Amino acid sequence: MxxxxxxxxxxxxxxxxxxxxxxxxxxxxxxxxxxxxxxxxxxxxxxxxxxxxxxxxxxxxxxxxxxxxxxxxxxxxxxxxxxxxxxxxxxxxxxxxxxxxxxxxxxxxxxxxxxxxxxxxxEGGSWFPPMAAARSEADAALAAKLAQLTPQQFRVLLCIADGLLNKQIAHELGLAENTVKVHVTAILKKLECYSRTQAAVLVKSLEPESAA
Structure with missing residues (x-):
């Protein structure tokens, strides 16, 4: 074992x-x-x-x-x-x-x-410090959208956020370029984004606030 x-x-x-x-x-x-x-x-x-x-x-x-x-x-x-x-x-x-x-x-x-x-x-529980921040419905909606992506689609999304073209993403992830195109189309649909730029902005919103 x-x-x-x-x-x-x-x-x-x-x-x-x-x-x-x-x-x-x-x-x-x-x-x-x-x-x-x-x-x-x-x-x-x-x-x-x-x-x-x-x-x-x-x-x-x-x-x-x-x-x-x-x-x-x-x-x-x-x-x-x-x-x-x-x-x-x-x-x-x-x-x-x-x-x-x-x-x-x-x-x-x-x-x-x-x-x-x-x-x-x-033991199956959860542990968080006392929080002053309220629950965010926008974050809840974002988490639900991202949860629809397959692991491979999530990798493609991060490459989109890095500004990579389909050809570059294909090389980076070892995929056929046509497969990347299919993934990109599915990602934009699931995230309700009209463009790659919009999807990249969505990923940018995952950056945490400054601790200051």
């Missing part, structure tokens, strides 16, 4: 090391896999089907705000994701919740609080 595993996804080596230490002290029976970019998160999830919980930093290379969270929730809906972020803006916390996170742990939280939050999520 494979060992239960945590995925720690953060591009800051010092914080990642500190978090791994907390996990080893409180969850000794769990194995820990690390990732430092959106791309290595995807590889780790494919290589380690035994992953039971993802601890995810929002600001990693290859990620656009909440894109990694939405991508994980779409592709692995059964695996809880806990956002760990230095951005404690109330609306960032609320959006994390609305976009499917099982928890949100500020990086400033003490080790005991982090461990308690993770334990709560592992």
């Amino acid at each position: 494979s060992e239960p595993t945590f995925l720690v996804a953060d591009d800051h080596p010092l914080f990642r090391a500190a978090l791994v230490q907390v996990l080893r002290e409180h969850f000794a029976h769990y194995r820990i896999v690390e990732a430092a970019s959106a791309q290595t998160v995807g590889s780790a999830m494919q290589d380690h089907p035994e992953i039971e919980l993802v601890l995810l930093d929002l600001a990693m290379p290859g990620a656009r705000g909440f894109s990694s969270l939405l991508h994980l929730r779409g592709e692995y809906p059964e695996i809880p994701v806990v956002v760990i972020s230095s951005n404690e803006h109330p609306r960032v916390i609320r959006r994390g919740q609305q976009f499917g996170a099982a928890g949100f742990i500020p990086k400033s939280a003490p080790a005991e609080e982090m461990a308690s939050a993770i334990e709560t999520v592992l």
Whole structure:
């Protein structure tokens, strides 16, 4: 039987090391896999089907705000994701919740609080700091639209947001150009967008607010 595993996804080596230490002290029976970019998160999830919980930093290379969270929730809906972020803006916390996170742990939280939050999520619960931000119907609608996309369509959408043409997207994702065209048409329809630019603006809205 494979060992239960945590995925720690953060591009800051010092914080990642500190978090791994907390996990080893409180969850000794769990194995820990690390990732430092959106791309290595995807590889780790494919290589380690035994992953039971993802601890995810929002600001990693290859990620656009909440894109990694939405991508994980779409592709692995059964695996809880806990956002760990230095951005404690109330609306960032609320959006994390609305976009499917099982928890949100500020990086400033003490080790005991982090461990308690993770334990709560592992037991099937959720853990969020007290939030002053109200639920956003616009975010709820956006999350519902994005949830309609297949994992491949989500990848194509992120490429559109980067300004890539169909030919470039085909090369980037290893697809036929005609397949990309089909995906783009489906994406625009599902997101109720009239143009690629409009879809790119929608992705831009996934960027979290400044913590300031």
